[in-house]
Amino acid sequence: MQQVRESDLPPVRAPDVVRRRSEDLVGRKDRSERLRVAVLAPPWFAVPPRRYGGTEAVVSLLVDGLVRRRHEVTLFASGDSRTEASLVSTFAESRSDDLGLTQPELLHALTCVHDAHAFDVVSDHTGALGLALSNLTSTPFVNTVHGTLAGEAGTLYRRVCEVTPGAALVSLTESHRSSARDLPWTATIPNAIALDDHPCRASRGGEYLFWLGRMSADKGPVTAIEVARASGMPMLLAGKVRGAAEQAYFEEEVEPLLGGGIEYVGEIDPEERVRLLHGARALVNPLAWDEPFGLVMVEAMACGVPVIATPRGSVPEIVVDGVTGWIAASVEDMAAAVERCTEIDPRQCRAVAERHYSPERMVGDYVDAFHRVIERAGRAIPLLGRTPF
Amino acid sequence: MQQVRESDLPPVRAPDVVRRRSEDLVGRKDRSERLRVAVLAPPWFAVPPRRYGGTEAVVSLLVDGLVRRRHEVTLFASGDSRTEASLVSTFAESRSDDLGLTQPELLHALTCVHDAHAFDVVSDHTGALGLALSNLTSTPFVNTVHGTLAGEAGTLYRRVCEVTPGAALVSLTESHRSSARDLPWTATIPNAIALDDHPCRASRGGEYLFWLGRMSADKGPVTAIEVARASGMPMLLAGKVRGAAEQAYFEEEVEPLLGGGIEYVGEIDPEERVRLLHGARALVNPLAWDEPFGLVMVEAMACGVPVIATPRGSVPEIVVDGVTGWIAASVEDMAAAVERCTEIDPRQCRAVAERHYSPERMVGDYVDAFHRVIERAGRAIPLLGRTPF
Numbered sequence: 001m002q003q004v005r006e007s008d009l010p011p012v013r014a015p016d017v018v019r020r021r022s023e024d025l026v027g028r029k030d031r032s033e034r035l036r037v038a039v040l041a042p043p044w045f046a047v048p049p050r051r052y053g054g055t056e057a058v059v060s061l062l063v064d065g066l067v068r069r070r071h072e073v074t075l076f077a078s079g080d081s082r083t084e085a086s087l088v089s090t091f092a093e094s095r096s097d098d099l100g101l102t103q104p105e106l107l108h109a110l111t112c113v114h115d116a117h118a119f120d121v122v123s124d125h126t127g128a129l130g131l132a133l134s135n136l137t138s139t140p141f142v143n144t145v146h147g148t149l150a151g152e153a154g155t156l157y158r159r160v161c162e163v164t165p166g167a168a169l170v171s172l173t174e175s176h177r178s179s180a181r182d183l184p185w186t187a188t189i190p191n192a193i194a195l196d197d198h199p200c201r202a203s204r205g206g207e208y209l210f211w212l213g214r215m216s217a218d219k220g221p222v223t224a225i226e227v228a229r230a231s232g233m234p235m236l237l238a239g240k241v242r243g244a245a246e247q248a249y250f251e252e253e254v255e256p257l258l259g260g261g262i263e264y265v266g267e268i269d270p271e272e273r274v275r276l277l278h279g280a281r282a283l284v285n286p287l288a289w290d291e292p293f294g295l296v297m298v299e300a301m302a303c304g305v306p307v308i309a310t311p312r313g314s315v316p317e318i319v320v321d322g323v324t325g326w327i328a329a330s331v332e333d334m335a336a337a338v339e340r341c342t343e344i345d346p347r348q349c350r351a352v353a354e355r356h357y358s359p360e361r362m363v364g365d366y367v368d369a370f371h372r373v374i375e376r377a378g379r380a381i382p383l384l385g386r387t388p389f
Numbered sequence: 390m391q392q393v394r395e396s397d398l399p400p401v402r403a404p405d406v407v408r409r410r411s412e413d414l415v416g417r418k419d420r421s422e423r424l425r426v427a428v429l430a431p432p433w434f435a436v437p438p439r440r441y442g443g444t445e446a447v448v449s450l451l452v453d454g455l456v457r458r459r460h461e462v463t464l465f466a467s468g469d470s471r472t473e474a475s476l477v478s479t480f481a482e483s484r485s486d487d488l489g490l491t492q493p494e495l496l497h498a499l500t501c502v503h504d505a506h507a508f509d510v511v512s513d514h515t516g517a518l519g520l521a522l523s524n525l526t527s528t529p530f531v532n533t534v535h536g537t538l539a540g541e542a543g544t545l546y547r548r549v550c551e552v553t554p555g556a557a558l559v560s561l562t563e564s565h566r567s568s569a570r571d572l573p574w575t576a577t578i579p580n581a582i583a584l585d586d587h588p589c590r591a592s593r594g595g596e597y598l599f600w601l602g603r604m605s606a607d608k609g610p611v612t613a614i615e616v617a618r619a620s621g622m623p624m625l626l627a628g629k630v631r632g633a634a635e636q637a638y639f640e641e642e643v644e645p646l647l648g649g650g651i652e653y654v655g656e657i658d659p660e661e662r663v664r665l666l667h668g669a670r671a672l673v674n675p676l677a678w679d680e681p682f683g684l685v686m687v688e689a690m691a692c693g694v695p696v697i698a699t700p701r702g703s704v705p706e707i708v709v710d711g712v713t714g715w716i717a718a719s720v721e722d723m724a725a726a727v728e729r730c731t732e733i734d735p736r737q738c739r740a741v742a743e744r745h746y747s748p749e750r751m752v753g754d755y756v757d758a759f760h761r762v763i764e765r766a767g768r769a770i771p772l773l774g775r776t777p778f
Contacts, residue, residue: 102491102518103545110521110548129491132499135525136552156492159499163525 034072035370038119038139039063039085041077042126043108046094048082051269052240054295055146058191058362059125065363074119076112088115102129109133121370128156135164140377142186142369144170148292149180157183168373170366173314176292187369190317191293192362193353197270198302200350201278204342206305208234208261210280212273212296215239215246215254220286220310223331225257227284227308230335234261235284236276238268277303282325282341285309286334294318301325302353304346308337324349423461424759427508427528428452428474430466431515432497435483437471440658441629443684444535447580447751448514454752463508465501477504491518498522510759517545524553529766531575531758533559537681538569546572557762559755562703565681576758579706580682581751582742586659587691589739590667593731595694597623597650599669601662601685604628604635604643609675609699612720614646616673616697619724623650624673625665627657666692671714671730674698675723683707689714691742693735697726713738 039062045053048060059075060083066073067084075081079089090108098104109130116122116137124130124143134141147153161167161184168186171177177185209228213219221237228235241250250264258264268276277283283300290313297307297318307325309315321327325344326337355361428451434442437449448464449472455462456473464470468478479497487493498519505511505526513519513532523530536542550556550573557575560566566574598617602608610626617624630639639653647653657665666672672689679702686696686707696714698704710716714733715726744750 100490100492102489102494102516103541105491106518106521107541107545107548110545110552114548114551127491129495132495132522132525136521152492152496156496156499159496159503162503163499 034070035066035121035367035374036072036119037066037074037370038112038116038122039066039073039075039077040109040112040122040124040126040130041075041081043078043091043095043104044099045078045096046080046082047075047077051267052242054191054293055125057193057295058146061192061194061359062123062363062366065359066367069363069367071367074115076108088112105129106133113137121374123366123370128153128160131157131164131167131169132160134166138377140166140168140373142168142170142366142373144172144189145176146172146292148290149176149183150290154180166373166377168369168376170369172293173317175290175314175317179290179292186372187365189362189365189369190357191295191298192357192359193295193298193302195302195354195358198274198277198299198353200302200304200346202304202346204344204346206279206281208236208280209282209284209338210276210305211235211237211239211284212276213239213285215241215250217249217253218287218289218291220288221254222257223286223288223310223334224284225254225262226331227286227334227338228262230331231338233281233338235263236280237262237264238266238273238276240267273299274303277305280305282306282308282338284334285315286331287312287315289313291315297325298353298357301349302357304349306341306344306349308334308341310334320352324352423459424455424510424756424763425461425508426455426463426759427501427505427511428455428462428464428466429498429501429511429513429515429519430464430470432467432480432484432493433488434467434485435469435471436464436466440656441631443580443682444514446582446684447535450581450583450748451512451752451755454748455755458752458756460756463504465497477501494518495522502526510763512755512759517542517549520546520553520556520558521549523555527766529555529557529762531557531559531755531762533561533578534565535561535681537679538565538572539679543569555762555766557758557765559758561682562706564679564703564706568679568681575761576754578751578754578758579746580684580687581746581748582684582687582691584691584743584747587663587666587688587742589691589693589735591693591735593733593735595668595670597625597669598671598673598727599665599694600624600626600628600673601665602628602674604630604639606638606642607676607678607680609677610643611646612675612677612699612723613673614643614651615720616675616723616727617651619720620727622670622727624652625669626651626653627655627662627665629656662688663692666694669694671695671697671727673723674704675720676701676704678702680704686714687742687746690738691746693738695730695733695738697723697730699723709741713741 041047041059045056047056049056063075064084073085075083075085076088078094079092090111095104109126113133113136116139119139122141124141131143167184169183171188211224241247277300287310293314300307301324307319309319311327319325319327328334328337430436430448434445436445438445452464453473462474464472464474465477467483468481479500484493498515502522502525505528508528511530513530520532556573558572560577600613630636666689676699682703689696690713696708698708700716708714708716717723717726
């Protein structure tokens, strides 16, 4: 494995790197009971995100959950993040304007790689670039694939894995994994949501249908509107319109269909999302692509709101047909499902969410994966006792 | 050093990777006389570029010059490239719409890294990402820095060099190198131009001033117009307006100054560039930043056209004051220099261009650098004789 070179140059650090120790780590002595975990978030949004940023929301739950289990956790994320872990920031502010660009992503990831020797494991959420750079350290990486593996992304992961002997990937669902079975998977770990922030409603019903997502054909807003029309229900659509392609799609395909009880309410914050979920007959999620996960479906479930979704990607694993909602392929079948939504018991939805999508379950799964890759890497595990939870 | 892992997975190749062997390599037997050189171009533009793409133009001259010296050369570039070398393409078409994005850049660079074991040296023109990935192979890399090292780019190079023991960088000018003296430089190799495509004019004079560049404040189009007004000369401005920021700059700062003999002619192709240079009194290049190189100044020089430029970045190394043009800091001094342009002998300009900026000189410098890093890497050099030129 590569070592950081012993250079004759003075050590150089990015001038804007800020190291902040959370108070609760000061005074800890017995590190043998804990894993030292570096969590590498993407640099594009704060952890947790202000509005948009599913990956950053999940990373936030993971980091704070690991801290609560008394692991020693350092989060590598932008300086506007809030965390119970130590925070190391390459950038004072998240770089959403530079989304996807090599320069900030590489600089951010190298900050973590440079420090990786101080950790037992790196939980990497930056995608293929982090995986490629994992070759630069002997500390094992657990790389969570948050995006689709269709098309070029899958090709890229295969290419990176060819040159990364210790690659250990986490998929979000079995569907996600099955789209690229040949990759070196170590676990399937479904995302979690902050259950406390998504309380369950008491009553069934609701006077409108709800759609939430990015404004792209993949997410099926037009089909959702067709379902509303076919079932004679009003509909609220929410979500950000990002970039020129989504703007064009919205103006050409969605906007002409608005009116007559079909309303677009724009981007909404998490509190508003819960409020609109609580008032909805159902969340309509007519995906036109194989989404690797679907946080919004889990949020609806936690809130006690039925989900009506097409059988694409993760849907058959997340929606329990007839219990937490309905899986239906056509507009007609989805409209028929709207009629039957009052059969869905909010308490059953909540129970499924609590059983499968709690942060505790997710954090436990990650700790198991960390131990597995640490053992495989042949490193001494400094965890002599058991984690408290 | 990392080795490509011996995986139990079947070898996977990006489905769109195309391998094309140039005919002139077929039948070669005595490879011991040649270096096996991989040249890794950026994936954003074809090699050579159709219009915009200074790096790709230089890479094209390097690749074809190495082939003419009978080295065994493989160019890693988009499939719309034209070369005398072998061509390996990750993408059938150049990815200019994705300029700067990690996903295509990483996939493209890994194609080269994956094959690097088959070469004596990799001449890398992809910037910091290629340098970071060079750790994945034992084949030495010579990494040419084509961009500025001011600000975040310099920070990134320092960070990558920290984790890259064998880093060997090429700067374009001494000014370029001096902006980051602490980096592991192996050579300063000025760019070259295709001298045959830039014939020298016979006569002095010309009835307008000429400005050519990206439409940004860095390149000084407003100052150039002020020089034209102060000297009472018409001016032609040429160059592409790329992206929202340049569009806004053009509309707010430049467009209001047009008229009265000051004309913007848009983006022009190489032939039109030469034609407009031949008719110009001088190229006015009032840089407001430390440009690492300035191809357009060398092109003017080759065409026998004086260059009037501010003493920033590479200018004092490229412009021979009083011989190939004038170095002047203020609008007044530049306007005074316009008066003296007829003192500049086109043949002297041409002689300087031929001496310092020929492809032969550049290719020779690169071959020297390749030998140096190959020797340092402790590898057997398969070149038993001398290269023919």
